[in-house]
Amino acid sequence: MDAIEDELRNFTKVVFIVSLSLTYCYFISSRIPKGKPRLLSVLPVIYILTSFPLTLSSFFLQFYSALCIVWLANFKLVLFALGKHDNISALLDFILVIAFPIKIKAFQHNTNKESPTTSNTGSKCAFKLGLAFVINAFIWSISVLLYVLYKEHISSMNPIVVVHILYSTRMHFGIQIQFALVAALSKLLTGKELEPQFNNPHLSTSLGNFWSKRWNLMINKSLKSLIHEPIRSLFTPVLGRRWAIHPAILATFVVSGLMHELIPFYVGRTRPTWEVLWFFIINGLCVTIEVEIKKKASKSGWKLHPIISTPLTVGFVMATAIWLCYAELIHCGADVREIKEYGALVDYVKHRLRIA
The missing domain is CATH 1.10.287 (Helix Hairpins)
Incomplete structure (x- = not known):
């Protein structure tokens, strides 16, 4: 019981410092010109956020703080330094959008009354x-x-x-x-x-459809803005826009794999074995191959029916994930720790209810 209460106190401190750091970004960094000057102003915050999972001992909190704070929040801060997220007017909205895997939906202002169909x-x-x-x-x-x-x-x-x-x-x-x-x-x-965070990934009709339009859309948007689009623009003068998509896809998957490698490090405090990175490299290579196959198939008017393509797509992703994606977490005992934490949390809640 004492261990859980200590961890909750540590987590409360983390939440407070994250909120304070993002408040600084909202009031101070937002007034600095975008680009290098603003990026320099948020670098101390990025450093602070990167260290937070090391202060926690719970697998659950380490995993999600590494995913949402170290990865997603820091990526969003870089985008903020480049001029994105400037349109968020409220402090609470800014903190939640940066710290959480969410995006506020942009509405079109329409003076007409909503129709019954809508x-x-x-x-x-x-x-x-x-x-x-x-x-x-x-x-x-x-x-x-x-x-x-x-x-x-x-x-x-x-x-x-x-x-x-x-x-x-x-x-x-x-x-x-x-x-x-x-x-x-x-x-x-x-x-x-x-905005939706996932879009029925079990209905994916291709690997490109799974990774770009259905799975973890919040991380996908950050990777697209920060990695895919700049890399494609960089290679377009050399390869042309048609072929520049391939290094952009591969770079996006490599960066995603490297960021995923941070999670087992924070959870297990072990050196990476690169199994997660290989999972993303394999999927990235398959996506690039799939892009070319679909282009050739569309010219000939040939298209694989979703009844066939969907189980093939989902099966491939699940098979490679089972083989590689979560192997490092299992190696460091994260699967066992997680179950123990669920049991400990249930016991803690029961204990607190009895006291109340």
Whole structure:
């Protein structure tokens, strides 16, 4: 119980310092001309944010602070230094947009009254989002239960393969659940509509469709603005716009892989084995090949039906993720630590309720 309370105190300090640092960016850095001068002003904040997971001991907090603060928030601060996010008028909105994997939806001002058709569409979208969250939570809870049962009763048979499958499933759906909860909290605090974070990744019809339009759209937008578009512009005079897309795609996947390598480092304090990086390199190479194949296929009028392309796409991503993406976290015992933390948190809540 004392360990959890100490960790909560540490996390409260982290939240306070992050909020204070971003408040400095909002009031001071925003008044500095964009470009190098503003970037220099936010570099101390980037350094502070990068060190935060090292002050925490919980796997759950280390993982999500590395993902959302060290990676996403720092990327957004660089974009802020380049002139993005200047249109956010409220301090709370600025802090939440930088620190959380969210983006406030930009509305078109329309003086016409909302038609019944539009209203019905909005209701249906809200229902679908709620249903997706319930399904993700159900599958995640089943994967956790199966993992616990497997480790307790039959782990001696062939632990590594089954552990990788169950852990990959748990992480795949768990990330979507956590992001959805963060979005719900942000919407409650700001009262504003947010852009979707995921777009039914299980319906992806190609690798390009999965990575660019369906999976983790918040990180995707940052990578596109900070890596993909500048690299493509850099290579366009040399290769032409048609071929410049390939180094842009590969650079984006390499940077994403390197940033993902930081997560096992923060969680396990171990040297990287580069398995996560290879996962992204393999997927990036396959996306570049897929781009050329689709161009040739479209010229001949040939197109793979979604009934075939969807299971092939999702199957490939899941197979490579099971093989490589979460291997480093399993090597450093993150899968076991996570389950123990869930149990400890449940016991802590029960203890506090009994006291109350």
